[in-house]
Amino acid sequence: IGKDNFGNVIVWDLDNPSTPHALVCGATGSGKSVSIISTIGYAKLANIDDIIIFDPKYEFESFRGKNVDVINDIDEIEAYMALLVDQMNDLVKNGRKKMTLVIFDEFADAVANSTKGKKLNGGRSLEENLRVLLQKGRSSGFRILAATQRASVKVITGDAKVNFPVQICFRVPKEADSRVVLDEAGAESLAGMG
Numbered sequence: 001i002g003k004d005n006f007g008n009v010i011v012w013d014l015d016n017p018s019t020p021h022a023l024v025c026g027a028t029g030s031g032k033s034v035s036i037i038s039t040i041g042y043a044k045l046a047n048i049d050d051i052i053i054f055d056p057k058y059e060f061e062s063f064r065g066k067n068v069d070v071i072n073d074i075d076e077i078e079a080y081m082a083l084l085v086d087q088m089n090d091l092v093k094n095g096r097k098k099m100t101l102v103i104f105d106e107f108a109d110a111v112a113n114s115t116k117g118k119k120l121n122g123g124r125s126l127e128e129n130l131r132v133l134l135q136k137g138r139s140s141g142f143r144i145l146a147a148t149q150r151a152s153v154k155v156i157t158g159d160a161k162v163n164f165p166v167q168i169c170f171r172v173p174k175e176a177d178s179r180v181v182l183d184e185a186g187a188e189s190l191a192g193m194g
Contacts, residue, residue: 001022001035001038001039001042001168002035002038012039012143012166014043014046014048014099014101014143015099017138017139018138019138019143020138020164020165020166021134021138021143021144021145021146021163021164021165021166022143022144022145022146022164022166022167022168023145023146023147023148023156023160023164023166023167023168023181024036024145024146024147024148024168024169024170025147025148025149025151025156025167025168025169025170025172025177025181025187026149026169026170026171026172026187027149027170027171027172027173027177027192028149029171029192029193030170030171030172030190030192030193031170031171031192031193032147032149032170033059033105034193035168035170036060036103036105036145036147037060039103039145040053040060040063040068040103043101044067044068048067048099048100048101049067049098049099049100049141050067050068050069050098050099050100050101051063051067051068051069051100051101051103052068052069052071052080052084052100052101052102052103053068053069053070053071053103053105054071054077054080054081054102054103054104054105054107054110055070055071055072055103055105056072056074056077056105056106056109056110057105057106058072059105060103060105074110074113074114077110077114077126078114078115078126078129081126081129081130081133082123082124082129084100084102084129084133084137084142085124085129085132085133087100088132088133088136088137088140088142089136091140091141092136092139092140096140097139097140097141098140098141099141099143100137100141100142100143101143101144101145102133102142102143102144102145103145103147104130104144104145104146104147105147106147106148106149107130107146107147107148108148108149108150108155109148109150110126111126111127111130114126114127130144130146131159131163134163134164135163146164151169151172151177151178151180151181152177152180153180156180156181167181167182169181169182169187170187170190170192171187171188171189171190171191171192172187172188173188174188175188
């Protein structure tokens with residue numbers, strides 16, 4: 001993933017079934033996208049079976065290619081997330097595993113702008129599908145790295161903290177934002193640029 005404040009290399013071991021999902025938070029210009037790009041690069045080198053990038057801001061188009069899908073439109077993101085849940089259920093049912101890295105940039109905005117209520121026509125919402133994938137996907141090889149600029153308690157709820165026990169925080173605007181993500185101050189004092 002990168003180096004911490006002490007210069008130690010931080011490794012996210014996707015082969016370990018107990019490796020948790022990760023949440024990345026940081027303001028514009030903090031280094032969040034650079035971190036995601038680095039993670040995608042290493043995932044490609046590690047020959048991960050599939051890399052899915054939900055990219056509502058069109059920042060990661062250049063990665064589209066072999067074993068890498070990039071989905072931008074919110075309707076397509078919703079449909080693809082539902083498909084991933086179906087794939088996961090099929091893998092679990094058949095006792096199979098497939099290493100799949102899901103990068104979900106600006107997930108909070110995507111969830112806020114997704115279809116809700118009666119418009120779902122009985123289907124699951126994007127938020128529900130994400131929650132199901134987070135809770136059940138690890139055993140079949142799914143790992144999710146979700147990123148957001150917004151460090152609010154509405155976005156990073158207690159439920160989110162449970163599902164994303166690894167939190168990577170870059171510079172945020174206020175001490176209160178740091179406390180939401182890390183439960184302590186400090187991220188507001190980072191230099192930015194990763």
